[in-house]
Amino acid sequence: MADVSVTGICKQFGTTRAVQDVNLEIANGAFVVLLGPTGAGKTTILRLIAGLERPDAGDVLINGQSVLGMTPAQRDVAMVFQQYSLYPHMTVRDNLAFPLRSPILKTPEPEISRRVQEVAEVLAIAHKLDNKATALSGGEMQRVSIGRALVRDPAIYLMDEPLSSLDAKLRADLRIELKRIHANLGATLLYVTHDQIEAMTMATQVGVLDEGRLVQFGPPREIYENPVSLYVAGRLGSPRINTLPASLFGGAPTRAATIGLRPEHIQQGEGKPAEVVRVEPLGDQTRLHLRLEGHDIVTLTDSHNELEAGDYLPIQPLNPLYFDAAGDRVV
Structure with missing residues (x-):
């Protein structure tokens, strides 16, 4: 070698x-x-x-x-x-x-x-x-x-x-x-x-x-x-990272245009109410498709949840990534 x-x-x-x-x-x-x-x-x-x-x-x-x-x-x-x-x-x-x-x-x-x-x-x-x-x-x-x-x-x-x-x-x-x-x-x-x-x-x-x-x-x-x-x-992550306007949740740093949220980096139970659009049971976990103020968001939850389409789930960022208008990392 x-x-x-x-x-x-x-x-x-x-x-x-x-x-x-x-x-x-x-x-x-x-x-x-x-x-x-x-x-x-x-x-x-x-x-x-x-x-x-x-x-x-x-x-x-x-x-x-x-x-x-x-x-x-x-x-x-x-x-x-x-x-x-x-x-x-x-x-x-x-x-x-x-x-x-x-x-x-x-x-x-x-x-x-x-x-x-x-x-x-x-x-x-x-x-x-x-x-x-x-x-x-x-x-x-x-x-x-x-x-x-x-x-x-x-x-x-x-x-x-x-x-x-x-x-x-x-x-x-x-x-x-x-x-x-x-x-x-x-x-x-x-x-x-x-x-x-x-x-x-x-x-x-x-x-x-x-x-x-x-x-x-x-x-x-x-x-x-x-x-x-x-x-x-x-390029990495499945489901793909959620990309949303940096102003959607507030508290974004200066120059940030986009907030990136991995599906596992969304805290549930607190924050803004998002509508449940679709629930995908995957066995060991469940994939939730949400809509918040016109933006589609995918997150994960445990396999025993009882959420259904039409329900509302409060969410907020957890360990967010921020990017500027050119797509470069800010924080």
């Missing part, structure tokens, strides 16, 4: 600035997630580190050494793509072994067999080793795709939204699997996604991207609780 440093990288495609002066430090053994919507620059950064693209400016260093003059193979990175990228005519065993049989690695066959068996057991596909790739389910194919990266011992694993094409249950299962693998291997991972649940549950650090710029970087809890802007606050 290795430390990876990205310093001042920029990349432009035609008139589109895909990456703008990004600085990023990925410590040895970290699980870093780049989070942002389509077009934010996530995949471009991954490709710049892998050597599939060359930056217009800046540098990429692995273990303190610039790799700009190196091919992807020489950089010793392992990449997992959104699509499965398997050889359909090969068995699972041969798909997993393929990277180890490259002329560059020259791995002995006994070592290949050991690593393939080990990774197959970790990913719960050992019983499928002699199956053709075409005989697998979508979830199994993605496990093999991830396994092809894991059989190696690269400087860094680069993962480009590898779970986005799977159904909800498989995504949840593989999130747990990847976090466990990271803990067991002590691997360095850079993972890109637009899914905030993946970022919150897997990352040791999250980088939030906005139009090619890295706007905040830190532990997921820190970014959730102390976002630097309204944009960052909206």
Whole structure:
């Protein structure tokens, strides 16, 4: 494993600035997630580190050494793509072994067999080793795709939204699997996604991207609780943060234009009366959809409440976040 440093990288495609002066430090053994919507620059950064693209400016260093003059193979990175990228005519065993049989690695066959068996057991596909790739389910194919990266011992694993094409249950299962693998291997991972649940549950650090710029970087809890802007606050949290006029409850600081309230940061039983519009029982808790002076608000309550649509519930802010007219954090 290795430390990876990205310093001042920029990349432009035609008139589109895909990456703008990004600085990023990925410590040895970290699980870093780049989070942002389509077009934010996530995949471009991954490709710049892998050597599939060359930056217009800046540098990429692995273990303190610039790799700009190196091919992807020489950089010793392992990449997992959104699509499965398997050889359909090969068995699972041969798909997993393929990277180890490259002329560059020259791995002995006994070592290949050991690593393939080990990774197959970790990913719960050992019983499928002699199956053709075409005989697998979508979830199994993605496990093999991830396994092809894991059989190696690269400087860094680069993962480009590898779970986005799977159904909800498989995504949840593989999130747990990847976090466990990271803990067991002590691997360095850079993972890109637009899914905030993946970022919150897997990352040791999250980088939030906005139009090619890295706007905040830190532990997921820190970014959730102390976002630097309204944009960052909206990237993490489910249900999404409530954004309301800062004057709605009074007591807003100078320059504040918007108050941000996480659903769990709304005190119930005191304050202004809000109308209950809809009640959503979720088992362990209940989601309440409220309306206050024409503004929609979502909050959470316990599963045993007896509120119904049409009732009124007094509410007031608890640990609010304030933002100015440009969306930057005030308090």
